[in-house]
Amino acid sequence: MPKYTALLRGRALATSHRAGIAGVAALGAAALAISAAPSSAQSTPSHEAAASAAPVKYSTQRIEGVKVQVTDQMAGQQLKAEAIAAKKQAADDAAAKKREAAEGGGKAAHKAQEKKAATEAGKSRGGDRSASRSAHRPAAPAHKSYANNLDGWIRESLDIMDKHDIPGSYSGLHRNIMRESSGNPHAINDWDINAINGIPSKGLLQVIPPTFKTYHVPGTSWNIYDPVANITAACNYAAHRYGSMDNVDSAY
Template sequence: MPRTIRITRSHKLATAVLVAAGSVTAITATGGQSDAQPAAARSSIAAEKVSAEAPAAKEAAARKAAAQEAAAEKAVAERKAAAKEAAAKKALAERKAAAEKAAADRKATAKKAAEKARSEKQAANRSTERKAVAAPKQYTNNLDGWIRESLDIMKKKNIPGSYEGLHRNIMRESSGNPNAVNNWDINARNGIPSKGLLQVIQPTFDAYHVKGTPKQLTDPVANITAAANYAADRYGSIDNVDSAY
């Protein structure tokens, strides 16, 4: 049979103390839990707030970084554009300077060439003048020389005639004698005899005398040139004369 336990007053007091202690512990535990709950809530809210603010801050930082990068790229682009513009201006200035220099060089070369040509021409003219003065053309003092000198004068005065035409008429009229005088024809009877290589009378010589030749009827060159001038006026040329004229 089971043993009967007798509860004494001491047992009752001990039990009451234990119950009381348990209640206090329970109350203490309950009270502690109640105080801890607001702190945990606050921590949770703060964590949620930080968690909510983090993307916004990150986005702001990203926008700032992007803006800084864009500003840097813009600065680089502006520097490149400025450098390109400066290079273009420099190249244009260099081309302009080169063109101006080339034009100046061409002008200087042309001027130098013109001066050289002018100097050479002047030197040639002086040389020609010196030669003309220092070495005049020489003619022999005979029929050939007289005819050739007359031809040169006739050429300068635009009087037509050839060596053959002059020589042929001279030989017919005077046989080449510059002092020949006709004392028997009508002119002689009229007191104005024909004289010289081409038998010219004084009035005709005076009328057709060519400037630059002696004013002497029997001078060989003066006589030939005046006769050729007269023949050109009357017959077109001494070459057209084949008989007395």
């Protein structure tokens, strides 16, 4: 039975061959293990390295103090910068106001000078005009005064008559006054026809009330016994009837 024997041998060889390979592999693994194992001298440092190489632990707690300090520092710097800027702005504003005040004072002084010059010029022109008017305008007559007597009454009456174009002279008035009343402004005739008719003659030139009222001269008194009013009214009547008191030599 040679075939079967050969076959068995072949199988036995294959088995032994696998066993050899396994042994060789086992020896190789052992050799690698021996070469990789550390020596006793290097065992301690390896543990220290392992310990030093341990993972770092990080805290998850929030750190607030550092952030607040940084924020406060930034706020302080900001406030300091703002204070510096505000101080500079205030200085600039003060300088601008000072310039405006100086300019305004200069303008005010200039305007005041112009106003003063204009006022003086106006006064000068007004003085020149006043002087010119005074030079060309006749001086107003001074108020004339009259004596409170027959002479004064006649002279005042003549001036009023002259303004109203009533003729008459001093001598003509004086003559008729002395004949009619003897120079008494309160004289009254209570016996002639006029008195009988209830309208007696009165005053220096013995004028009856209706005649006095009709020929009264404006600017004189309405009192028939007033000397000036009585003379001017009587002269006005005589001028209309006789042409002038100078033409009267008797009762009129």
